[in-house]
Amino acid sequence: MDRKRNTRLPWAIALLIVVFVCIVAYLGARLISGASRKSAYEYKTIEIASNLGLEVVEDGFVYYDGSSIGSVTTDAKVKWSYLIGKNADFDATDYGVAAWSEDSLTLIDSDTGTTTFSGNMDASVLSARMGERYTAVLLGPEHDSTIVLMEKGGRKVNSITLTHQTVIDYGFFSKGSLMWVMSLDSSGTVPSCTVNTYRPGKERVGMIHDNEQLMYGVVFQSSYFCCAGDTYLKVYDYTGSEDKSRRRLVYGWYMAALDGSVDNPIMAFVPNDQYDAKEGMRDVRMIRANLDQQVRMPYGAQSLVVRNNRVFGFSTEGYVMIAEQGKAEVSAYRLPLQFDKVYGVTRDSCAVLGNGNTIYLLSLA
Numbered sequence: 001m002d003r004k005r006n007t008r009l010p011w012a013i014a015l016l017i018v019v020f021v022c023i024v025a026y027l028g029a030r031l032i033s034g035a036s037r038k039s040a041y042e043y044k045t046i047e048i049a050s051n052l053g054l055e056v057v058e059d060g061f062v063y064y065d066g067s068s069i070g071s072v073t074t075d076a077k078v079k080w081s082y083l084i085g086k087n088a089d090f091d092a093t094d095y096g097v098a099a100w101s102e103d104s105l106t107l108i109d110s111d112t113g114t115t116t117f118s119g120n121m122d123a124s125v126l127s128a129r130m131g132e133r134y135t136a137v138l139l140g141p142e143h144d145s146t147i148v149l150m151e152k153g154g155r156k157v158n159s160i161t162l163t164h165q166t167v168i169d170y171g172f173f174s175k176g177s178l179m180w181v182m183s184l185d186s187s188g189t190v191p192s193c194t195v196n197t198y199r200p201g202k203e204r205v206g207m208i209h210d211n212e213q214l215m216y217g218v219v220f221q222s223s224y225f226c227c228a229g230d231t232y233l234k235v236y237d238y239t240g241s242e243d244k245s246r247r248r249l250v251y252g253w254y255m256a257a258l259d260g261s262v263d264n265p266i267m268a269f270v271p272n273d274q275y276d277a278k279e280g281m282r283d284v285r286m287i288r289a290n291l292d293q294q295v296r297m298p299y300g301a302q303s304l305v306v307r308n309n310r311v312f313g314f315s316t317e318g319y320v321m322i323a324e325q326g327k328a329e330v331s332a333y334r335l336p337l338q339f340d341k342v343y344g345v346t347r348d349s350c351a352v353l354g355n356g357n358t359i360y361l362l363s364l365a
Helices: 002-031
Strands: 043-047 054-057 060-064 068-073 078-083 089-093 096-101 104-109 115-120 125-130 134-139 146-151 156-161 166-173 178-185 192-198 204-209 215-221 224-229 232-236 253-258 267-271 281-288 291-301 303-307 310-314 319-324 331-334 341-345 350-355 358-363
Touching: 054 089, 054 341, 054 350, 060 089, 060 350, 060 358, 068 096, 089 125, 096 125, 096 134, 104 125, 125 166, 134 166, 166 215, 178 215, 192 215, 192 224, 215 253, 253 303, 267 303, 281 310, 291 310, 291 319, 291 331, 303 341, 310 350
Parallel strands: none
Antiparallel strands: 043 358, 054 060, 060 068, 068 078, 089 096, 096 104, 104 115, 125 134, 134 146, 146 156, 166 178, 178 192, 192 204, 215 224, 224 232, 253 267, 267 281, 281 291, 303 310, 310 319, 319 331, 341 350, 350 358
């Protein structure tokens, strides 16, 4: 009896080993879901003469080649091209393109490529941004600068002078009817950030000043502002009153990406020590209203892009990883091309990737 039991024992152990290996293989396949299911994507290629700047918009991208600004759709067709000249800079939104050089400003319609305004400002232009209803133009100097608000045709609505402030960022919200400006005050012993809200043509609507932390990001959520800082994510109304019941601790995390073109977007946070790290970003925390979800990327992501309810991670190993709101599993797919730059993802999930002057338009739908 003992002899028979001893001869059967190795077979039982072997069976357990086989079962264990199968389980490990299954879990590994689930971890990098999609890498074997889909190994290629459809993509189109376009060559530009010189890549001196490129920005992704809703239906493609806008680029500057040193003499002209062009708009290209996701099917790699040139939508329009505008001769702007040398030493220009630009900012592209879904509403239009603002281009500038020294004190010269040009506003270009996003659909037709025609000029809606071209002229000289009272000082050198540091930046400009077109919104749904107005255009904001930041004039020098960098400290104590002035923001001029204009209608699309170029008529000046009003000017905002930020004394003892350095403008960090600005934009429009509430369907373009209101404007926010984040500025840094470095005149005191401790630098502090302030977010002011304005109604174009009228006085300031509200002010957000945080003495507990250093703010660095602004997100618009319906009728509220969500301000990211190095310790908390705080929610304010237009006037600057905080809703403390919605305060969220984000200490140790940094907001690496968000979809700033939509209302109430997902914010993608990563640990501070992973942001810009050589190994890439693996742990992603997705925050959106009541959503607070953590996922782990199968590979280190060098770039993160948020579109709609998904976070796209691009790795130097040649993978794109897709984390979706409400799903614990992160899909990973090997890409059929080499790239050294991730510019963004369009509204219909077309990734805009670059390798020098070669631009790839790769569908991730």
